[in-house]
Structure formats: C-alpha cells, structure tokens
Amino acid sequence: MFVFSDKIMVVFKRPAEECSGTDPEGAAVKNGGNGMKKIGIVMGSDSDLPVIKKATDQLTRLGIPFEVHVYSAHRTPVEARDFALNARKAGFGVIIAAAGMAAHLAGAIAANTTLPVIGIPCQGPVMDGLDALLSTVQMPTGIPVATVAVNGGANAALLAAQILAVEDAELAAKLDEKRAKDAAAVLEKDAGIAARLES
Numbered sequence: 001m002f003v004f005s006d007k008i009m010v011v012f013k014r015p016a017e018e019c020s021g022t023d024p025e026g027a028a029v030k031n032g033g034n035g036m037k038k039i040g041i042v043m044g045s046d047s048d049l050p051v052i053k054k055a056t057d058q059l060t061r062l063g064i065p066f067e068v069h070v071y072s073a074h075r076t077p078v079e080a081r082d083f084a085l086n087a088r089k090a091g092f093g094v095i096i097a098a099a100g101m102a103a104h105l106a107g108a109i110a111a112n113t114t115l116p117v118i119g120i121p122c123q124g125p126v127m128d129g130l131d132a133l134l135s136t137v138q139m140p141t142g143i144p145v146a147t148v149a150v151n152g153g154a155n156a157a158l159l160a161a162q163i164l165a166v167e168d169a170e171l172a173a174k175l176d177e178k179r180a181k182d183a184a185a186v187l188e189k190d191a192g193i194a195a196r197l198e199s
C-alpha cells in the first residue's frame, strides 16, 4: 500500500492486512480524517499510475483521504476480490478502479461490493483505449460501474468526491468553490480571446 499525501499518511499508517480477509461482517467502519470515508483506488498495473496520479492530485486538493493499490482482475484476482469484499468495513465510501486493455477490474470489484464503483478505462497500445472503455462501461444489469472518459482520472476523483459530498456539506462547499474558480478561469479566457486572435 502507498499514499501520496503526508496528511493522509497519518491516517493510513497501518498494516495492509487490516484491509484484507474475507469476512465482511462484524467490524466497525474505520473512517478517514474528520470522520470522512476513504476513497479506495485500485489500478490493474503500475503502468496505470499516470492516470491515477490525476485522481490523487484532485483528492489531495480536496482533503479527501485515499488509499491506493495495484490489484489486477486477472493477475491477482484473489486480492482484488478480497479488497472489494472488505472495502465497506474498512471505511471506504467509493472505489475507483483503473485498467487498460481487457479492462475487467472495475467490474470485478463491483461484483463484490455494493459501494459505488467508478471505472477509469486506460489508454493502451491498440485502439486508443476503446477496448478498455467498452470493457469497463458495458456492465450487465445489476452490477453498475460509473465509467468516466478514457484516462479520466481527474473526473473519477471529482465524481467520487461528489458522492461523498451528498452527506458532507463542507466537502460540497469545496466542490462549489472549485466549480466557481474553474468557471472564472474560462471567463478570463473569454475576455482575452479577441486580443489573442489579433496578435
């Protein structure tokens, strides 16, 4: 297990075994800082890290605790399954799963938890990620995966934050503030666009 933020390091300085096992019953929910639920982030390979970094950057800015793992639906199916089975009792509120090519990770995670699962299809060496997009998005009825754009790490994090913000007014206010800042940046570009065309 590894984390990207010093602040969050304190919250998750505990053995990885605490998040493993197969019994989903009988354990207290372990929340992150401020009683906020954690975001679980799983990637199929460390080669997906640049996409995941876009997500962790957003979560760090929003002060949301997260935990990152490399588990593959195909190469380490037992670990991926155990993580999903134990995610709720381990204090996770949402899981983000990123994978490329035959991208079954988000679906395999969703099959073993009723927490919301957000899938990120990662661009691979063929089809520009269309293979991963279809593998992630085309879930059978009953096992939903909310799929973001190919390489959409930032939006995955923002969607996860919005899910947590349903029950968290402080986080909702941070998201509103971010939207306002983003809109102001676009309007600033609008104001300067004529001058750029003339130069």
Ligand code: RP5
Binding pocket: 043, 044, 045, 046, 047, 048, 072, 098, 099, 100, 101, 102, 122, 124
């Ligand atoms: C997928 O296969 C991973 O999510 C990754 O996107 C892709 C390639 O993995 P590596 O061969 O780079 O480990 O399972």
